[in-house]
Amino acid sequence: MKVVHPASSSGPAPLTELWLVRHGETEWSRLGRHTSHTDVPLTEAGEAAAREVGERLKATAFDLVLCSPRERARRTAKLAGFGGAEVVEGLTEWDYxxxxxxxxPEIRERVPHWTVWSHPCPGGESADDVGRRLDLVLARTRMLGGRVLVFGHxxxxxxxxxxxxxxxxxxGRLLKLDPTTISVLxxxxxxxxxxxxNS
Known part of the structure; x- marks a missing residue:
């Protein structure tokens, strides 16, 4: 894993660059099943793609590497060569x-036109709930500055x-995001x- 030292705390922090990697394919993600806290392993294709994304990241140095606590994200990070990524609870998937x-389609049999972006998830999180915890992650990365890599959902x-x-x-309804893709903010x-x- 290629990681450079964090920026010095003296003087203003440099602008942050945030790299996002969605975890590799699981059987549930392949079938379109909403997966939050259920730990579903990567498929063979998902594991191969995780290794491939690691090759694509190899030439880039990161000041900090963060990861969701879910096994599918941690496994993706490890196979990509970032097994030492810091686990951050705030990066978990939306609680459905x-x-x-x-x-x-199964949810829409109960609630026509349902989407996670526009309708509630009974017993789960709202869009505002998700936003609040992600804002805490962003506040930390912006305070650090530099280039941050995130393995998430x-x-x-x-x-x-x-x-x-x-x-x-x-x-977010306007952004498509496939497994084991790289996005840069x-x-x-x-x-x-x-x-x-979604690169």
Whole structure:
């Protein structure tokens, strides 16, 4: 794992660059089942893709590497060469409550037109709940400055992208995010911006 030392605390912190990697494919993600707290292992294809994304990250140095506590994210980080990533509870996937393990068509049999972005998850988190905990993660990374790598999840990473931009979590509905892709959040003229998405 190639990691450089964090920026010095003397003087203003440099602008942060946030790299996001969604975990590798699981059987549930392949089938479109909402997966929050259920630990579903990576498929063989997911493990191979995690190794491949590690090759793509090899030439980049990071000041900090963070990871969701879920096994699928930690396994992706390890296979990518970042087994020492710091586990951060705030990076967990959206809590879907009663909808855990269900697909969107199955949920829509109960609630027509349902999406996680527009409707509640009974017994789970709201968009505001997710935004609040991701804001804490962003506050820490911005205080540090430098380049930060995050291994996380689909909906939570899309929400993180929205909060990086200072927008509502619900705007994440406009961002597609596939397993084991790389996205980069940076700045343009000192303003938060999306530098790369779903690459």
């Amino acid at each position: 409550g009663e909808y855990e393990g269900l697909t969107t 689909g909906h939570a990473s899309r929400a993180l992208g929205m909060r990086w931009l200072g927008l509502q979590v619900t705007g 940076g700045h343009e003229h000192d303003q938060p911006a999306v530098a790369r998405w």
